[in-house]
Amino acid sequence: MAATGKKTQAPSLIYPPMTDHRFWQSTSLAAMTDTQWESLCDGCGKCCLNKLEDEDTGEIHYTRVACQLLDLKSCRCTDYDNRRSRVPDCLDLRELALDDFHWLPTTCAYRLLSEGKDLPDWHHLKTGRRGLVHKANCSIRGKAIHESDINPDDLEEHVIQWANP
Ligand code: SF4
Numbered sequence: 001m002a003a004t005g006k007k008t009q010a011p012s013l014i015y016p017p018m019t020d021h022r023f024w025q026s027t028s029l030a031a032m033t034d035t036q037w038e039s040l041c042d043g044c045g046k047c048c049l050n051k052l053e054d055e056d057t058g059e060i061h062y063t064r065v066a067c068q069l070l071d072l073k074s075c076r077c078t079d080y081d082n083r084r085s086r087v088p089d090c091l092d093l094r095e096l097a098l099d100d101f102h103w104l105p106t107t108c109a110y111r112l113l114s115e116g117k118d119l120p121d122w123h124h125l126k127t128g129r130r131g132l133v134h135k136a137n138c139s140i141r142g143k144a145i146h147e148s149d150i151n152p153d154d155l156e157e158h159v160i161q162w163a164n165p
């Protein structure tokens with residue numbers, strides 16, 4: 001398998017105006033305002049995990065090894081404003097084609113909507129409670145390690161299934 005790049009996460013604690021009730025069901029990803037777009041991110045941190053792609057099948061394998069800039073407790077980037085210069089393979093989701101969203105975890109709001117699905121019941125835009133992503137066991141909290149904790153050649157030993165339940 002070959003190592004691949006990481007993808008970025010959106011800023012936290014952004015909520016669209018209350019008048020945008022369930023906007024994700026009536027507005028396409030492409031047509032969303034920046035506030036609507038960024039409010040979708042549940043802060044799971046999974047997109048900041050290193051991934052491997054099987055060169056023969058194209059299958060994506062998530063590892064538990066997170067980008068060095070990811071705070072493993074808050075599941076947030078510790079230098080979001082400078083992430084692109086500090087981590088060159090950190091990609092901006094909004095610049096990606098929807099066809100590339102299969103790289104995202106199956107629980108990711110952007111992937112779900114790109115596949116015509118609804119947000120999960122625990123999602124903060126439905127419940128108003130951001131912490132539920134952790135209670136639903138859908139974040140990396142308590143499960144990931146940093147790149148500096150392993151030998152880069154050993155990445156395959158850290159492949160996990162929990163990112164894509
Ligand atoms: S995987 Fe999706 S929902 Fe989770 S942090 Fe990344 S962009 Fe946000």
Ligand code: SF4
Pocket residue numbers: 006007008009047048067068069070071076077078079080083084087090091
């Ligand atoms: S630089 Fe930040 S947003 Fe990008 S992969 Fe690393 S932790 Fe995630």
